[in-house]
Amino acid sequence: MGTGGLLSVNELAKRYGATVALQSLTMDVAPHEVHAILGENGAGKSTLVKILSGVVRANGGTMRLDGIEYIPHSIVDARRAGVSTAFQELSLLPNLTVAENLLLPNVSGGPFKMSRRGETVDAARQVLSKFNVTDIDPRSRVEDLSLAEKQRVEIVRAFSHEPRLLILDEPTAALPDTTWLFDQIRRLTETGVAILYISHRLGEVRELCQRATVLRNGVSTGTVDLEGINDDEIFRMMVGRAPEARFPGRTASIAERPVALEGRNLAAGRLHDVSFTLQQGAILGVAALEGQGQVELFRALAGLDPISGGTILVDGKPTAIASPQQAMAAGISYVPEERKIEGVFSGLSTAANVSLPKIMENSKAGFLTYAQDARAITEPAKAVELAERYFGFRMNDLSGGNQQKAVLARALMSDARCLVMFDPTRGVDVGTKQAIYNMMRAFADKGGAILVYSSELAELVNLCDACLVIYGGRIAAEVPRAELSEEHLLSAAHGHVDDAPLRVAS
Amino acid sequence: MSAADTTPMTDTAQASDKRRLLTGLASQGAVLITVVYVLLWIIYASEQPSALSAYSIESLLNNSLPLMLAAAGQTFVVLQGGFDLSVAGIISLSNVVVAVYPVEGPFGALVNLAMVVGIGLAVGATNGFLVAYMRIQSIAATLATMIICQGIALLILKAPGGYVSEFISYELTGSLFGVVPVAAVIGAAVAVIWLAFRRTNTGIALYAVGRDAAAAELSGIDVRRARFAAFCWAGVLYGCAGYMLSAQTATGNPSAGEPFLLLCFAAVALGGTSFSGGSGGVIGSLIGAATLMLMQKVLFSTGVSSFYTGVFQGVIMILAVLFAAFVQYMSRSRGNR
Known part of the structure; x- marks a missing residue:
């Protein structure tokens, strides 16, 4: 130098x-x-x-x-x-x-x-x-x-x-x-x-x-x-050439499955005219650089922000999703990016956090006991490999990875048929990532549908059945499974399509 | 710069002038509360013609001035994005000190003034240090200093008593040359000092820090110093409020400051200063405080039971805040389209 x-x-x-x-x-x-x-x-x-x-x-x-x-x-x-x-x-x-x-x-x-x-x-x-x-x-x-x-x-x-x-x-x-x-x-x-x-x-x-x-x-x-x-x-x-993580293989074909979630000409904030279809049993990825509109898309689907145009269809029926309650009722469960801010009650026990969606069904005469919570969450906790010894811990005292597992377990707890996940593996360790991949795969194989945004392109390439690329608030490319590669996604995310520079007017 | 370019330019310039006027009105808030104040005066004067006598005006101003000063001080802290509860403690302490250590004569009045300014500055600097440099939440820090000040006030004077020097209790509640109430002069002086201050770097920094501390930092503003300064100014003004309260009551009371705690926040809100910081100003708070006091008179003169005073004050406050939000919303949405 x-x-x-x-x-x-x-x-x-x-x-x-x-x-x-x-x-x-x-x-x-x-x-x-x-x-x-x-x-x-x-x-x-x-x-x-x-x-x-x-x-x-x-x-x-x-x-x-x-x-x-x-x-x-x-x-x-x-x-x-x-x-x-x-x-x-x-x-x-x-x-x-x-x-x-x-x-x-x-x-x-x-x-x-x-x-x-x-x-x-x-x-x-x-x-x-x-x-x-x-x-x-x-x-x-x-x-x-x-x-x-x-x-x-x-x-x-x-x-x-x-x-x-x-x-x-x-x-x-x-x-x-x-x-x-x-x-x-x-x-x-x-x-x-x-x-x-x-x-x-x-x-x-x-x-x-x-x-x-x-x-x-x-x-x-x-x-x-x-x-x-x-x-x-x-x-x-x-x-770069990061060592490939172990991604679980797919078991079933999704070719002719019915559509679980569909967006038609959605608009929200800087998002314009975004359409997509997500089939049952499919994992649809979203790739984008920071601030291209992906946050708006996910928040709209979660019912956190209203859409200013377009239609959301759940199981083929137009559905109004104006609040998180409506999203849950429609079978959509949202896994947020910043679990510290949006996701958890950090002072409550892990069991209480995970069992939250079923709080009414599990209570006896309006009261909940820890034992009931713990019993109720056994199955979803197993699906995300959250060890039973953590059930009694306050969320605060859990590592980031275990907190994220708990948030996922809670999403499963809600009997959602469609998971909307925003960068679920951000900031978690390799073991947790593996658990999250396995859980996503298992969820999709059982017929659930997943829309996932990730800032790690390798994840999208290896997990998804297809991938949307958002650039400047629009869908810049829709990449099918066969053509998924990190280079391809990255160049599309930079506004390049098939090597032809694409400038989107802002 | 051809004619073709300039025509649309003037259009947008006009639109933005209008917008600036609207947002200016909304952010000042002082205009709205002035209208309310004048309306109240009209009602008051029509109910009770003697209201316009010099004596009546003077006594109303004397009644209002302590709250006006307290609200002015509170505005500094609210503008930078915080709350200052120590107002109650500082007023009590200042009142007690003036009543227990009276110094006679005009020079004595200055000595007493120096005492209360010193007290206010010391407590304000403590608040500022705790909030700006130690990063303690302002409510927590000032709650602590309020309790400490009230404790000290009780140590100095166990029960209401003492007496205030004659110069303070007579001359400062009278009128200059028999015409201009001293209270009006002091209120105007605070307004003038504020108008000058808000044009200094620290004054501008106050608005910047209150709106967005992170952006202020990135703009090169010393955020901590601005916060510290706000608490110091506030403390000094509370001290002056305690001083003028002493002039009015002519006696000491270790819990004299307590009624000011909530009323001064009401006055600040009424004057159009946003509790989220960064917009408003002292002028609005001064008139807001004067309005609250005038309202008590009006209700009394129209024969409404004094038990309803609080209800009316609260309702007017909600209406004022709603109206200000409405004006802001209108100007904002027009600005975007």
Whole structure:
């Protein structure tokens, strides 16, 4: 690695407790360069952004900026060192004006000074016009702007701190037209600014960037020259060759089974015109990059959020699912992503949590005993390999894997015929994953239907009978079993279909 | 920048001006409560013509000022996204201190003022430290300091008693040059200080932190310092509320602050400040507090049993909050289409 670069990062690592977000990242960035960071969801990209911008501190490794050790302690500290960031989640304050947002944290010019509206607005207008934004009124409140306008304000704010290193985290996620951004990027790099460009849109990356560093599971797998590598090779670097997990084989054919769950032209939030059919005994996968609309789809099917258009059909009959109670009554059971938030009563015993769907049937004159709970859950617990000794534990005291098993057991408990699972294996250990795979297979073999989203493509490839790929709120591809491969799913999830770049207007 | 570009631009600019006005009204909340306040005055004056006499106005303002100051202080904490229960403790403690250690004369009044400001600042800084730096929930932290302050107040004065220096109890409840009530001057001064403060970096930070602390942090705001400052301001204003309460009652009472605890939250809500933080302001709270006190007078003058006062205060508060939410909803939905 050359030392002539602006930024050099060596074996950077970040752990949150036992979770490793970034294991070892090594890269360097030169002045004038637009350097891409590529990686799947959860590969460690956002952790890198947070460390570089001073939001969190690394646990290991070194960063040097112009040869000087760089350890930013806050956003302001990072800005002072010449690093500024346009965040993906947008860091604007909706209740303040565009002008105030641009000048934060020093709007008034000093701790004991008052801001004058005219001066603030003039200063902001100058900043905006310097970066060629003339259609946004600095007096507007940010909450009144469109998403694309907000994104431009966020980007202009990062520009305005005159950084030497500029970090753009998914800057085009909400920009329908990238011309403005790309012009500004070219102008800045001409003056020597280096840009770290994080985007899942490979087309853009190729247009802008010279080199890319690929991250996989928190490890940088190398920096590549984008000229000399094709998309497939990049996807392979991102996916890697993880040892294949043991996936249970299928027993029955599902060719002519009746349809258990069907969506017709569903719309909700950013989701548009999504149609799918899920047969009894089938496992239908959903693959998507973060934030493409999969959350809306699953929450709508679970009755957590209303749909704004389309029809949900259960067993061929149009069914209104406006609440989780209605979803359950229709035989749909939802396994949520964040069990800590959506899934469990952490203070209650495991038995009580699992038996919840049958709480009325199991009670005697309105009372429940632990013994009744424990008896009732024996069978579903066995199906997910949840050991009996955990029944009496409070959910809090269970490991993440066992909590997830309990949530699955509860889903089985409800006699659901259709499971809607959102990333069920996220953050659980290998053994639990195996148990979850087995349970899913067994459920489908008994005639149940499963719709599953997973951020691990290998799971989808090996478990599913077919896979939907959602991109930009629409179904970008429907991949049948025979064509399932991680590379295929990943490239479709990036908006590529059959190697032809597909740009979905946002 | 051709003419073709600019025509639609002015359209949207006009629309956004209108929207800004609407959201401005909604977020200020002060406008609505001012209307309610004026209406109440009209009812009051038509029921009881003597209400407009200088004496009557002066005494109403004197009655209202302690709650107005307490509500102003509470607004700082609510804006940054929290609740401050120590208001009751600080008012009790300040009242007791002023009544047990009276210092005569105008200079003495300043000494007493310095005492209560010191008390308020010390307790406010403790609250701020616990909430901002120790990350204790504001209700828990300020509940603790409230209990401590009330305990200290009882140590200083076991039962109602003591006396307040004559300068405080006479001059500060009178009128300047016999025309302008001192209470009005103090209320106006707080409003002016607030209008200046909300334009400082800390003032803007208060709104930012209350709306979205994470985004505020990413915008470079020192979130902890902003929270700390809010509790300090609040403490000082509670101290002043206790001081003006002493001026009005001319005596000390170790539980004098208790009625202020819930009423000051009511005044803040009535004034259009959102309990979820980030929108509203002190002006609304000042008028909100004045409205609550005026309502008691109106109900009394119209012959409604005083037992109904609480019912009316509650109903008006619910209506005000609903109306503010409605205006906000209207402006928001118009903004999106």
